Amino acid sequence: MNSKGPPRRARSGHANLTAHGEPWVWLTASSLALAIAMIVGLLSFIAWRGLATFWPVPLELVMLTDGRRLLGEVTEQEPVEPATAAAVGHPARRLIRTGDFDSSGNHYEWIDDPTITEIARPEWATVVERLDAGRLHGIPRRLLHGEQVVAEGAAEVWKAFGREHPGARGRLLRGLRIDKHERGELQRQLRAARLAVVQAGLDAGAGSERQAEAEQREQKLAGEIGRREQALDEETAKLRGENAGWAVEFETASGGSVPVPLDGIVRAWQPNRLSLAGNLGVYFSRWGEFLGDDPREANSAGGVFPAIWGTVTMTLIMALFVAPFGVLAALYLREYASRGPITTAVRVAINNLAGVPSIVYGAFGLGFFCYVVGAGIDDVFFKASLVADGQPTFGTGGLLWASLTLALLTLPVVIVATEEALSAVPNSMREGSYACGAGKWQTIRRIVLPRALPGIMTGLILAMARGAGEVAPLMLVGVKKLALELPVDGTFPFVHPEREFMHLAYLIYDVGFQSPNSQAARPMVFTITFLLVAIIALLNVAAIWLRSRLRRRFVSQHF
Amino acid sequence: MQSLERPSQGIGSEAVGRPTEPPPDRLIAVAAGLEVEAEVHDGVLKEPPVLEIDRFNLWYGAKQALHRIAMPIPLNKVTALVGPSGCGKSTLLRSVNRLNDLVQSVRITGDMRLNGDSIYDPRMDVIELRKRMGMVFQKPNPFPMSIYENVVYALRIDGETSRGVLDEVCEMSLRGAALWDEVKDRLQDSALGLSGGQQQRLCIARAIAAEPEVLLLDEPCSALDPIATGKVEDLIQELRGRYSVLIVTHNMQQASRSSDYTAFMYLGRLIEYGATPDIFTKPVLRETEAYVTGRFG
Numbered sequence: 137m138n139s140k141g142p143p144r145r146a147r148s149g150h151a152n153l154t155a156h157g158e159p160w161v162w163l164t165a166s167s168l169a170l171a172i173a174m175i176v177g178l179l180s181f182i183a184w185r186g187l188a189t190f191w192p193v194p195l196e197l198v199m200l201t202d203g204r205r206l207l208g209e210v211t212e213q214e215p216v217e218p219a220t221a222a223a224v225g226h227p228a229r230r231l232i233r234t235g236d237f238d239s240s241g242n243h244y245e246w247i248d249d250p251t252i253t254e255i256a257r258p259e260w261a262t263v264v265e266r267l268d269a270g271r272l273h274g275i276p277r278r279l280l281h282g283e284q285v286v287a288e289g290a291a292e293v294w295k296a297f298g299r300e301h302p303g304a305r306g307r308l309l310r311g312l313r314i315d316k317h318e319r320g321e322l323q324r325q326l327r328a329a330r331l332a333v334v335q336a337g338l339d340a341g342a343g344s345e346r347q348a349e350a351e352q353r354e355q356k357l358a359g360e361i362g363r364r365e366q367a368l369d370e371e372t373a374k375l376r377g378e379n380a381g382w383a384v385e386f387e388t389a390s391g392g393s394v395p396v397p398l399d400g401i402v403r404a405w406q407p408n409r410l411s412l413a414g415n416l417g418v419y420f421s422r423w424g425e426f427l428g429d430d431p432r433e434a435n436s437a438g439g440v441f442p443a444i445w446g447t448v449t450m451t452l453i454m455a456l457f458v459a460p461f462g463v464l465a466a467l468y469l470r471e472y473a474s475r476g477p478i479t480t481a482v483r484v485a486i487n488n489l490a491g492v493p494s495i496v497y498g499a500f501g502l503g504f505f506c507y508v509v510g511a512g513i514d515d516v517f518f519k520a521s522l523v524a525d526g527q528p529t530f531g532t533g534g535l536l537w538a539s540l541t542l543a544l545l546t547l548p549v550v551i552v553a554t555e556e557a558l559s560a561v562p563n564s565m566r567e568g569s570y571a572c573g574a575g576k577w578q579t580i581r582r583i584v585l586p587r588a589l590p591g592i593m594t595g596l597i598l599a600m601a602r603g604a605g606e607v608a609p610l611m612l613v614g615v616k617k618l619a620l621e622l623p624v625d626g627t628f629p630f631v632h633p634e635r636e637f638m639h640l641a642y643l644i645y646d647v648g649f650q651s652p653n654s655q656a657a658r659p660m661v662f663t664i665t666f667l668l669v670a671i672i673a674l675l676n677v678a679a680i681w682l683r684s685r686l687r688r689r690f691v692s693q694h695f
Numbered sequence: 696m697q698s699l700e701r702p703s704q705g706i707g708s709e710a711v712g713r714p715t716e717p718p719p720d721r722l723i724a725v726a727a728g729l730e731v732e733a734e735v736h737d738g739v740l741k742e743p744p745v746l747e748i749d750r751f752n753l754w755y756g757a758k759q760a761l762h763r764i765a766m767p768i769p770l771n772k773v774t775a776l777v778g779p780s781g782c783g784k785s786t787l788l789r790s791v792n793r794l795n796d797l798v799q800s801v802r803i804t805g806d807m808r809l810n811g812d813s814i815y816d817p818r819m820d821v822i823e824l825r826k827r828m829g830m831v832f833q834k835p836n837p838f839p840m841s842i843y844e845n846v847v848y849a850l851r852i853d854g855e856t857s858r859g860v861l862d863e864v865c866e867m868s869l870r871g872a873a874l875w876d877e878v879k880d881r882l883q884d885s886a887l888g889l890s891g892g893q894q895q896r897l898c899i900a901r902a903i904a905a906e907p908e909v910l911l912l913d914e915p916c917s918a919l920d921p922i923a924t925g926k927v928e929d930l931i932q933e934l935r936g937r938y939s940v941l942i943v944t945h946n947m948q949q950a951s952r953s954s955d956y957t958a959f960m961y962l963g964r965l966i967e968y969g970a971t972p973d974i975f976t977k978p979v980l981r982e983t984e985a986y987v988t989g990r991f992g
Contacts, residue, residue, distance in 0.1 A: 565838060568832060572829075574852045575822050575852075578852045
């Protein structure tokens, strides 16, 4: 405007750069990119390894210079650099899952590449998943029924196997179900009657009339149960009898012949002949077993259904405890408590609780819930069990105590998130409600809580995600390596809060680091991890969906 | 060149510090902390009062915000409270339904009487008291629920469950707030989806749903655009004669248009109080004239 004014100071390019903020955009964007790369990298690694576990891999017949023959899946290959090879002392090599534990005593074997003379893929090579003793790789030779040879030759045997196996497997499973459920139910009734006798003795004194009555009842029940068990015995004996004698004989790579009982075969497939549809069939059948069945062979095979069930029930029960407690505590802290040093101290203490190592909560849960509260409950209500066979009911780890321990652990998360959500409710809404003549509680219930609900849900989501992935405290308060009796099932009273349970996160630790056959268990670790992440994601998605529905209802688009 | 300094509605003391014209003496006296006698016209005192404010003082901590306010609020008339920002209009309004109780540092002396009942009597149940009044705030504050539930909120908290009663009150109130025709087809929609002006009229409907003895309006148009403001002002005109309204406003035109009586407040004191035409055309005090004509404040 005015050319005669003082000369304008030339502005440096540096100032311009800072003012435009380019470097900050790059800095912030790259931090986010790094975070996303790590998350996506980790998740896709887990997903890839986890999802690939059950895909059938071709069986290779490897012939070695020393005349040995191996039939197996190549699970790993190590192309060692010549320089390092010299230093390590071996050339390129590969890890083969031999599936010939019976004769070699190994599940896996490292083979140096130069010792290999020939590699073939025999058409009829079969992977046999056995109920126990792990996998077997071999070529079917004969199907036997007692002394009688039903089929001979790989193709014939395979056809006959497809015909006979489902029936045999079905009979086996029915037998197992009878053992587990029906016989288990009888045992439970018998134990209840026996405990009633002890209880009567405790209540009315040994040798009293009541105890005598209870004893009579027990004897009557024992007689009846004996008869029913006999019936069950007959049924299972019949099932076993039908399965007896049926066996498939496989020829292993080393030339030996291994007979496998027909009902001892979980599943068999011939990876070298499978079409895409066949591959998919095997793949989904293995996923089905994984998701729906009980574990076998020290958790390294079979399914993880009890662990899925345990994880989900525990997380939901935990949420059931932590949500009301956390919300009520935060309500008092934010809405009722007068601001002052004590409130501040309480708030700081809650925030600090979030930093306490989780194993400390585990120790607290064991010491307080199990040994004090649980023992107290046992003493009053379940003394008979304690006296009769020294078996605590609530005085040991269990679903209830694990859920409570994790509820304590996640309480700070819920309280802090709820407080944030409450303080985000505009004061004008509270005042509007008071001006209508509403009391404090009416205002909280009708205005503040609905408006804060999405924020509270966020806290609960965080708490559930944290609780579902926790391992350390659970090891002390009720998670077991193997617990096939589900904490929530079809037997009265349907929820068994005192039962020990399995948990996916603990299963990862157990299968990955405590398994005798760790090499075979490693793919399972990835699959279980994938499953756990997927379950947590599923729980979160459900909660987020709920939250967005609430948000649409309660949060304004205007102002 | 044009002066950039225009009389703005700034903080009261600032306006005194930099007046465009020498300030009237009374306001200097008030700013110096002296007590001045309020000029209350006789016409106000002849009206039957619904609310009597009796030598009311209020402190926020150590700072006194209201000084010996004494004024009757006439029954079934619209009374406007005007004055520069920070003069205590809103504080006075919030003292009527004791919303200031929620502020921890507040202390009061003096009393108010609603139809003869002492508001600050320790035996007065503050919840029962607020049920006898309705209040509308600066910013529309509809509750996070449906339009219907917003209107019948006061009845709901009283435990009214009869559908017939609720429906009737809802319609009456929405008609009373000139909103019925706009929302009658979407009563179950969220109130938060309404426009700002509709939200404010909804808040008025909510306030009149419980048949209040006094309706308190705290700058009800300050967050609204001119068209919405016009609608709310028309509504206030309609409420005239049916409800006793006490309205705080910054807007002189609004006060002169829609009120029967006007009280001018300054730094926590009542300066002049009389019939609106008198206050705007022939005020007793030249301080009042200076303010209502926009020469300061």
